[in-house]
Amino acid sequence: MFDSGFGGLTVARALIDLLPDEDLVYFGDTGRYPYGPRPLEDVREFARQITRLLVERHDVKMVVVACNNASAAALDTLRFEHEVPVVGVIDPGVRALLTATRNRRVGVIATVGTVASGAYQRAVAATRAPVHLQCAACPGFVEFVERGETDSEDVHVLAERLLAPVREAGVDALLLGCTHYPFLAHTIGDVMGRDVVLVSSADETAFEVRSILDETGLVRRSGRGTGKGRHMFVSSGDVESFKRLGGRLLGPELDEVEAFTWD
Numbered sequence: 001m002f003d004s005g006f007g008g009l010t011v012a013r014a015l016i017d018l019l020p021d022e023d024l025v026y027f028g029d030t031g032r033y034p035y036g037p038r039p040l041e042d043v044r045e046f047a048r049q050i051t052r053l054l055v056e057r058h059d060v061k062m063v064v065v066a067c068n069n070a071s072a073a074a075l076d077t078l079r080f081e082h083e084v085p086v087v088g089v090i091d092p093g094v095r096a097l098l099t100a101t102r103n104r105r106v107g108v109i110a111t112v113g114t115v116a117s118g119a120y121q122r123a124v125a126a127t128r129a130p131v132h133l134q135c136a137a138c139p140g141f142v143e144f145v146e147r148g149e150t151d152s153e154d155v156h157v158l159a160e161r162l163l164a165p166v167r168e169a170g171v172d173a174l175l176l177g178c179t180h181y182p183f184l185a186h187t188i189g190d191v192m193g194r195d196v197v198l199v200s201s202a203d204e205t206a207f208e209v210r211s212i213l214d215e216t217g218l219v220r221r222s223g224r225g226t227g228k229g230r231h232m233f234v235s236s237g238d239v240e241s242f243k244r245l246g247g248r249l250l251g252p253e254l255d256e257v258e259a260f261t262w263d
């Protein structure tokens with residue numbers, strides 16, 4: 001699996017908990033992070049490079065694109081180019097969102113790149129569910145999380161402004177369509193109010209991975225549920241900070257991080 005950085009570790013956590021016997025290689029492209037403000041073509045090319053690396057060097061049986069931006073930019077291309085199943089976070093997130101809504105007014109918040117790509121708008125339309133969707137880009141949220149500032153007055157003020165469109169749309173379910181946003185759940189929840197359900201795609205993505213592994217017969221069956229999967233973490237940026245921040249987000253499984261340098 002891969003993400004632009006360490007935000008996808010929320011998906012890794014869900015996967016490790018659900019499928020403890022599976023081996024996992026997590027690639028965090030922190031050397032080229034963030035993806036959100038970049039042109040979609042650049043993000044697509046990054047995603048292609050990382051997927052090739054995972055398939056060719058690590059011989060993976062499935063690739064999880066644990067990044068909303070990369071899923072929006074590259075999922076179709078990756079599926080076309082590789083034989084192994086490629087799972088993104090957008091469809092699982094949309095499924096969870098549609099399950100959560102009662103009043104059929106739903107919201108998605110994400111980076112500028114993801115919202116502008118139209119990927120969520122298309123994914124919701126493809127379900128043909130009779131819902132009204134309001135999207136809002138939230139530039140600045142990722143940077144606050146990076147600084148560890150998830151509950152400050154400043155992030156609260158920014159959230160008030162950026163979340164205004166989804167609030168005014170009267171949504172009762174809001175998908176956090178960026179890997180970093182679950183860390184702002186407290187602030188976002190405060191601004192949206194207690195009647196709005198915040199939805200994250202991590203668990204639903206893990207369920208989708210399990211179904212595909214089951215359906216394709218690729219699931220690892222130790223038969224004992226011993227939780228002996230090996231977990232490997234690779235970062236294209238500063239390994240020490242990945243270990244420090246990533247360890248805080250994921251937990252004890254993240255003890256070693258391998259450095260990777262793009263040529």
Ligand code: DGL
Pocket residue numbers: 003004005007008033034035036037066067068069070111114142177178179180
């Ligand atoms: N991983 C990105 C996403 O989920 C957020 C961070 C970034 O912009 O690279 O959209």
